[in-house]
Amino acid sequence: MSYVVSATFAASLVTSPxxxxxxxxxxxDSLVVVLASAVAMLDICFILVCVPExxxxxxxxxxxxxxxxxxxxxxxxxxxxxxQDSTVLLICITVFLSYLPEAGQYSSxxxxxxxxxxxxxxxxxxxxxxxxxxxxxxxTVVLSLLMRSIGNKNTILLGLGFQILQLAWYGFxxxxxxxxxxxxxxxxxxITFPAVSALVSRTADPxxxxxxxxxxxxxxxxxxxxxxxxxxxxxYIFHVELDETPDDNAHLTHHHHQQTAIIPGPPFLFGACSxxxxxxxxxxxxxxxxxxxxxxxxxxxxxxxxxxxxHTHSHTPPSEAKEPLLQxxxx
Numbered sequence: 028m029s030y031v032v033s034a035t036f037a038a039s040l041v042t043s044p045x046x047x048x049x050x051x052x053x054x055x056d057s058l059v060v061v062l063a064s065a066v067a068m069l070d071i072c073f074i075l076v077c078v079p080e081x082x083x084x085x086x087x088x089x090x091x092x093x094x095x096x097x098x099x100x101x102x103x104x105x106x107x108x109x110x111q112d113s114t115v116l117l118i119c120i121t122v123f124l125s126y127l128p129e130a131g132q133y134s135s136x137x138x139x140x141x142x143x144x145x146x147x148x149x150x151x152x153x154x155x156x157x158x159x160x161x162x163x164x165x166x167t168v169v170l171s172l173l174m175r176s177i178g179n180k181n182t183i184l185l186g187l188g189f190q191i192l193q194l195a196w197y198g199f200x201x202x203x204x205x206x207x208x209x210x211x212x213x214x215x216x217x218i219t220f221p222a223v224s225a226l227v228s229r230t231a232d233p234x235x236x237x238x239x240x241x242x243x244x245x246x247x248x249x250x251x252x253x254x255x256x257x258x259x260x261x262x263y264i265f266h267v268e269l270d271e272t273p274d275d276n277a278h279l280t281h282h283h284h285q286q287t288a289i290i291p292g293p294p295f296l297f298g299a300c301s302x303x304x305x306x307x308x309x310x311x312x313x314x315x316x317x318x319x320x321x322x323x324x325x326x327x328x329x330x331x332x333x334x335x336x337x338h339t340h341s342h343t344p345p346s347e348a349k350e351p352l353l354q355x356x357x358x
Contacts, residue, residue, distance in 0.1 A: 044155045048148070109242055114230065117312045122223060122246045124305030125187055128194060128298025130247075130254030135262070135294070136197075143267070143291060144203055154210060161214030170218045179226045180314045186219030187306040191299050198296030220247075226312070261294040 051059045109119045140146040140154065173182045193216050196209035223243065231239035262268070290296055 042159075044152055048152055109246075114313060115239070115242065117308055118223060118227065119242060119246050121183070121187075121305045121309045121312065122220075122243055123250060124308065125190060125219060125302050126247050126250040127254050127257065128295070128301050129190070130250040131258030131294060132194075132197075132254075132298065134255035135258050139292065140206060144206055146203065146206075150203075154207070157207075158210045158214055161211055162217045165214045165218055166221055169215070170221055173218065174222070174225065178314060179222055179229065180309070180312055182222040183219055183226065183309055183312070184306060186216055186222060187302055187309060189213075190216035190219060190302045191306065192216075194295045194299035194302060198290055198292045198294075198299060201291050257297075258294040261297055265290075265293045267293070 047059050047063075050062065109116055137151050137155070140151055141148070146154065170182070173185065177185070189212050193209050193212040196205060196212060200206055200209060224240065227239045227243055228236060
């Protein structure tokens with residue numbers, strides 16, 4: 028199911044840039060902002076009315092007016108639980124090292140195509156559309172085949188491998204055709220996060236799904252803040268200036284830099300090194316976390332027998348019954 032959600036996100040990536048560019052050119056950017064805000068509000072209303080609650084009945088609040096503790100409202104609460112389980116820690120480190128360059132890439136890549144690689148606005152829109160279409164195919168047909176044939180962990184490793192190749196290609200590429208070829212590889216690398224989400228969903232207990240996915244989402248949110256700043260800093264160190272409306276002299280300088288530099292895109296090469304580290308960490312993620320390793324005192328699984336379940340609770344202190352979130356395994 029997670030790859031279907033990611034595929035619909037890729038489908039919106041295909042259509043939204045073209046629609047926004049057309050409306051902005053004909054009616055102005057103000058209409059685009061208003062329309063985007065209206066769609067976001069409609070999305071919130073749809074979630075409130077149509078999306079069912081996933082929490083078990085016993086864990087749901089008694090009413091809308093139920094008090095919320097500071098611990099529940101703490102945005103860093105899920106991040107502090109990362110180190111409670113070795114499998115969760117490995118997954119979160121992998122997500123951090125792989126999504127950090129991806130978040131930085133999203134913030135600067137399309138401007139990089141225009142200013143450094145001399146893409147026109149139409150070429151950038153076409154690049155986004157083609158990348159989105161290929162991502163839909165990768166996250167539906169290709170991902171489902173890989174999950175059934177080589178397994179969850181190997182799918183993650185394969186996606187990280189494609190991401191390393193894509194970022195290295197972006198980093199060393201100096202011609203527009205290289206960007207198009209690397210974009211096809213980038214579509215294949217989009218299978219990584221759906222595979223990670225599927226692994227977390229398979230590993231966590233039914234009543235811990237939201238917490239497990241929340242930790243991964245929290246890591247991604249952290250990367251969304253750090254990635255753009257990191258990419259901007261690396262561009263600055265290597266004297267690659269990305270301006271929205273550069274003058275002619277600046278454009279000639281950018282073009283000359285692109286022709287003479289050994290590494291036209293230094294941040295992308297740094298991102299490839301980061302993903303390589305994430306790939307090495309992902310090698311230690313167990314293939315079947317819920318089956319590997321002995322249970323600790325705080326680990327309680329739904330597939331255990333009622334007798335062992337009662338015995339475990341009779342000897343486990345209440346303070347340990349909340350952790351770890353996922354089944355621990357030896358790394």
